[in-house]
Amino acid sequence: MWLMINVNGYTFASGKEKFEAALIDGNRIAAVGSKDELMLQYGTQAETVNLDGATVIPGLVDSHAHLAETGKQFMQLNLSSVRSKAELLNLIRTHAATLPSAAWVIGGGWDENRFVDRGLPTLEQLDEAAGGRPLLLKRICHHAYMANTQALSRAGLSLYPADPNDGRYGRDESGRFNGVVYENASIPIQNAVPSWSPAQWKDALRIAMNQALASGLTSVHSDDTRSFGNFSDTWHAYRSLMDTEGLRLGIHELVDWSLLDEAISAGPDLPQEDDWLELGAAKLFADGAFGGRTALLQEPYTDSPDWYGTAMYDDEELYRRVRYAHERGVPAAIHAIGDAALDMALTAIERAPRIKRRDRIVHAQMIRPDLVQRMRSLGSQLALDIQPRFVCSDFPWVVERVGSARAKSVCAWRTMQDAGLHLCGGSDSPIEPLQPLFGIHAAVTRRDAYASDGGYAMEQAYSPEEAIHLFSHGAVFATGKEQVKGTIAPGKLADFTVLDRDIVHPADVNDIRDAQVLHTIVGGEFAYSRNRHENQWSTA
Structure with missing residues (x-):
């Protein structure tokens, strides 16, 4: 049992925004409150850790990344x-x-x-x-x-x-x-191309997991099974890195739909889920991306008037795949960037039998009013997995692709939030930087991290607090674990991101970008400390 004191803490829990101290017992939060109050109650029983005024927020979570490919990028020719x-x-x-x-x-x-x-x-x-x-x-878009x-x-x-x-x-x-x-x-x-061995992919995961911890992430929803080529090797690699090497990073592992049967049948013979590793949704693709004009649009591309994009499946096949996953109790995570792809994805989810776990739309980058209403009708069954950094990469050239009128419906996060939709924040690393502070900064500024001009469509911008929520409670909501983590409250997992400055109420918006991660605490353990782990993520 240990007590963190002298913190500029934000709980992100309703009813009690700020705290000065927190008591951690095992991997859970036991108490949150003022320094004087907790020192009086527990000061003689618990080891005390003085954080000297550092800002403490709920452990940051990336709702969509590819850790194996992120690590691989550091091992091959990087053209970013x-x-x-x-x-x-x-x-x-x-x-x-x-x-x-x-x-x-x-x-x-x-x-x-x-x-x-x-x-x-x-x-x-x-x-x-x-x-x-x-x-x-x-x-970059893959x-x-x-x-x-x-x-x-x-x-x-x-x-x-x-x-x-x-x-x-x-x-x-x-x-x-x-x-x-x-x-x-x-x-x-x-x-x-000669296949990588499971050992090489494990090396890539090690690099990316250490980078994630150094970036302040306590959990990542990762999509790695296509990289490994099967589910079992993916699962064993993570278990080995966690159980044998002691890497403490929560992983919510999505499984490619083509490998779903293997994941289900292999389950009883694999090391089981716990607080650090769990099986996520079945990953599907409805379309591609704007960059290569493969995002599927309802109306043709402005700069290619005879082209609508690429559908990965027809409507019936996408529905069949979602239904197949649902019938096995597994939610779907459908990549949909264009509005026609989003239409297809929603139709598949609407037609499939309902299950307890939440489906998600990955990206939901171009919307229409009718699609917003349909997403709203799905209520808490649906999470929208957005990538705030996409606005930095796709604007202003996306205006050439889709025209100025439709560009207003691209990365329209405020519109979706104001409609009551459930959004979560991810990087899509290695397509965008894994660092969540860059994603939070992009959600607030809607411009590249080091740009000096104004942001794009600032009416869609988030406040810092709202942006942090995307990468904490919002990401946890997508997994249905909001009672376990995502805010700082007694009984929840002791996941914290500790920063050298305040990014909830920053003195300058670029403090979000420039903040340094001092500690990443996962399940009550210091999984990363800046003065002990400098550059660790870049080495095997």
Whole structure:
């Protein structure tokens, strides 16, 4: 039993906003109150930890991330900072030169909308930069790729490949492949890349979990089973990192729908769920993303008038998959960015048999008034998993994609909250930074963290307190565990994020961005302390 004192604490629980001290007994909060009150009652019984005025808030939670892919990004060619086609090609050349002649050049994070020249390399340029090696590079959204001639050859594809129903190949005027691949057209190429071993994926998880703790996260809802290729190896990797190596980070693991049967059948033979590891929803995709024009829209793209985007399934197939999950007691988590995709996802959820656990829409990036009303009708059955940093990455170029009128319905979080919908906040890392303070800052400012100009559509902005709620109670609500954690109150898990400054009532809005994580306390244990773990996340 121990007592934290001298804190600038915010409970985020109704009825008692501030506190100066908290008593932790095991992995639970035993009492919250004033320093004098708790010292008088417990000062002789409990070890005292003086936090010297640090700000303490409920443990932050990321409602949507890909920890395995986040760790992998640190182990491969990272293109997230590239700002021109020339810089991209130079990085490919430099990295390729370090590899054996037959090795794949693998990486990702590129976003051509941030390039000063806004163009992509030609197929011939990709071939030259890779030096005869096969190349596959994911776009930042993970819904488009660059590949070269050698990659298609390894996949058994010609330079005139047929498009699948759930993807397409970029082409020049003659119909020849131009180096860009969209959605599931990438699968034959991905299948040709040598698979990572479970041990390599475990290494990636270790890196990402340590990074999460250093960022102030106490829990993450992660989507990793597609990376591992199966559920059992994913579960065993997390259990080993937690139970053997002592990594203390809560994981709510979503399972790809294709692996749902394996997850259910393997359950009795696997180490069981506990406060730190639990099985989440079945992950499904209704569409793609705005960047590659694969988000599914009701009306065509403004900058491509004959194109509506890409549906991953037709209406009946998506409904069948949601119903299949519900019949097994598992909720659905459906990726839907375009308004037509959101329409499909809601229809599937509305038609499927009701279950106790909550479904979620992942992203819900473009809305319409009729869709807001339908989401409202679903009440507490539905959580909306939003990514505040998307406004930094997608504006202003998304206006070119969908036009100024529809752009007002993109990232319209205030509209959804005011309608009484249940929102939670995530990063979608590695697509956006894992750091939750960046997400909270984006929800408040609606601009890039270091931009000097004003935010986009500020009428949709959140207050700091509302934004923190997204990444705490809101994220916990999506899992149905709001009675267990998400606020600071007696009986709840002792999960705290400890910061060097006040971000609930910041003196300056950029204090949210600049705040330093001093401690991440998970289940009553100091899982991260800045003075003891500096740079730990970057090493195996």
